[in-house]
Amino acid sequence: MPIPAAARALMRATPTVVRLQNRGLIFVSGSQAAEFLNGLISTAVTTQSLGSFYSSFLHAQGRVLHDVFIHATRDAKSQPAYLIEYDATAPADAPALLPMLKRHVLRSKVRLRDASDEYNVWAAWGHDSKVGDSRRWMRAQSGAIEPEWDSSPWGLEGEALVDRRAEGMGTRRLVRTGDRPQEAISHDEGVPDDYLLHRVLRGVPEGVVDIPPMQAFPMESNLDVMGALDFRKGCYVGQELTVRTYHTGVVRKRILPVLLHSPTPTSHGLDNSQSHSRFTSGLSIRASLTHAPGEGRVARPRGTGKLLSTLRGVGLALLRLEHVEGLEKGDLKFDLVDEGAVASNNNASFVTPWWPDWWPKQVEGV
Template sequence: MPNTTLSNRAVIRLSGEGVRDFLQGLVTNDVALLAPARPVWAGLLSAQGKALFDFILWADGEDVLIDCEAARADELAKRLTLYRLRRPIVIGRGDALAVHWSAEGEAGSPDPRLAALGRRWIAPADGEAADYDERRIALGVAEGTAELGVDKTLWLEANAVELNGVSFSKGCYVGQENTARMHHRDKLRRRLLPVKIVGAPGDEAELRTGEGKAAGELRSQVGDVGMAWLRMEHADGVLTVGSAEAEVIWPQWLQDQTAASA
């Protein structure tokens, strides 16, 4: 069996009375949707609706497990502890557990953001999974601080609507007002999108049009694909980043949903 552990992910366990109600008032998605084998992608935002953390929630009996970026797991646990106040909720690292991924097979559950990304589950660690980030970026699924930043990218700019990361019916959460306003006014002018890169950008990150206009920022790169934060008016055509060229790989899921809403 191939190795499946995502070593750049970690697990936080929340247990105690009222765990789901606690999270319901904080995160972008509807925690009531959580069920065995049905994880939920969500974010914890600033009051302005910008991403502070993104993660996948899992039901584990009465507990909730958070599948999150390993480098910021302790920071996320600390932030949740601040919000907890006097609630009888225990927040701790699930160090005996790891996040697993496979591009195919029947283990685990389909990724809640995009089924084409593959399947994931939580279990004790094995060896490092290969090709996850390259596949994820090529499919246009952004995650983590490198791509979303911290208080830098609006949650809807991470394609949260199209990738099942936000509920507009569940009620209040941190950053809800601005997120809902943007959605209902259709004011999304920038998105995180995958790009095909030809050449070597070097240390450059700024994307420009052929006329030299600022178009956005290259946030990450694996092989010849990258994740870019782009102004939508400049997302068509060839862009430059340093001495390299970049062109948007329009994800099929985004094309389908854009056509459906037209």
């Protein structure tokens, strides 16, 4: 399923830089900062290779609390320190990140403080950010997929973080509040919706809408493919269920980009602007047969998918892989289910997913 032409037409052609207004920052310092983080996040932290990277905090039962970027920096004494970048718009019923971290400090030589007012997070794309990208793919029998790099893929201390969650994502940079990133000289300045559309078209989930705290499983949310899970590091919170799934479980769902079709599409294949309000996050996606079943009992497709972030007729959706396979074969179709609307064959909206261009096709270790 290549990217549909209607979705490709939405890709921004010019280099763009956007300030991400929904991001919070926590400053972690102290002589045991690396050891402290290493026991909590799903990737390895060492003082030997101080650099920035993508990771996550998991619940003890293996569900995702926050997907995060860890930006390496220095404290006032030039000791290694870290800035945790996370989605600050978490719902009220989700555990707040800073109080949760403070509960884990105990006697560790670690200091924590909110640094959200001190820095702004900027994302830039449309420039060359493929330097040193020598990635290979490894797949487990469970369906988990992980990238493997020859060198540090995310960038080094003091540099912009190369966003390697997917090809073409660009870079992220922390800038002191009131200042502007160096990319502002050569890039067009966009708005947050430009960044949302950018990552949706590349199939990159991010934040509490796409990865709901206490609900989402890491591999179903593509954290493995995006490099946020280390299945070989030592103990961390949520490791047991995650590693067990990797070795003996089955990944049954994935987040994919989708094209959203309204009952009154334009000639370009996308819904018209007046229909955009129809597509809101949280809607169910139901798989149904495209043709009448033959003789004998035919099993009804089990379960439903869920629409996540949406914008301008495209979005991300959590879908069952068996349903995606059925759609690829032409046996199934995906319909949006709005429980509050009156069901009708004339107003039903439908969904077309596609696999991102960067998604691993040929993998090793099967």
